[in-house]
Amino acid sequence: DAGVIQSPRHEVTEMGQEVTLRCKPISGHDYLFWYRQTMMRGLELLIYFNNNVPIDDSGMPEDRFSAKMPNASFSTLKIQPSEPRDSAVYFCASSARFTTGELFFGEGSRLTVL
Amino acid sequence: RKEVEQDPGPFNVPEGATVAFNCTYSNSASQSFFWYRQDCRKEPKLLMSVYSSGNEDGRFTAQLNRASQYISLLIRDSKLSDSATYLCVVKRDDKIIFGKGTRLHILP
Numbered sequence: 001d002a003g004v005i006q007s008p009r010h011e012v013t014e015m016g017q018e019v020t021l022r023c024k025p026i027s028g029h030d031y032l033f034w035y036r037q038t039m040m041r042g043l044e045l046l047i048y049f050n051n052n053v054p055i056d057d058s059g060m061p062e063d064r065f066s067a068k069m070p071n072a073s074f075s076t077l078k079i080q081p082s083e084p085r086d087s088a089v090y091f092c093a094s095s096a097r098f099t100t101g102e103l104f105f106g107e108g109s110r111l112t113v114l
Numbered sequence: 115r116k117e118v119e120q121d122p123g124p125f126n127v128p129e130g131a132t133v134a135f136n137c138t139y140s141n142s143a144s145q146s147f148f149w150y151r152q153d154c155r156k157e158p159k160l161l162m163s164v165y166s167s168g169n170e171d172g173r174f175t176a177q178l179n180r181a182s183q184y185i186s187l188l189i190r191d192s193k194l195s196d197s198a199t200y201l202c203v204v205k206r207d208d209k210i211i212f213g214k215g216t217r218l219h220i221l222p
Contacts, residue, residue: 041214042213043212045210048208055208056208091157091158101148102148103158106157107157
């Protein structure tokens, strides 16, 4: 069975450029989460969706970040304009049984902003 | 103060030894607790849930102390393959919050 699929796996861009990260959750999962991981701050929850609706975006750092989930099988995280401090690994995770706390993570998108 | 605190380590432990990790959480409204494992440059994966009565899965034992807001993970007879970062995870309302993790190195 296919797991959570993220793209791109690696992205190197210059400051000021737009970055779009993509995620395909596991089919049938109704929760989708975006996390960011850095050495300094660990894994931070940015936003999560339930049935394609954003529930909590309080972790989104600032207006430069936006996330959408147009349908049950696709989500994007966009950074515009990007800054060097956005460099991190961005993980997407999905869950079918939210109350158990078991999240299935994608392999992550490693972003470097020069 | 972070909501979930862990000793970052690293813990350098000889193969076959027993190692214990601790984690504290600050919000008494936290409802569920978990340990995740993350290998170097990989994604986190669920290791085990933590129940109030304590629970065991093979060489791994998890304990929860709600009064002290404290969670622990014990690994017995450690293997080289146990080398990883162990993440303490707390669920509060709809949020799933990760600690920064404890790095474990098993030495041959």
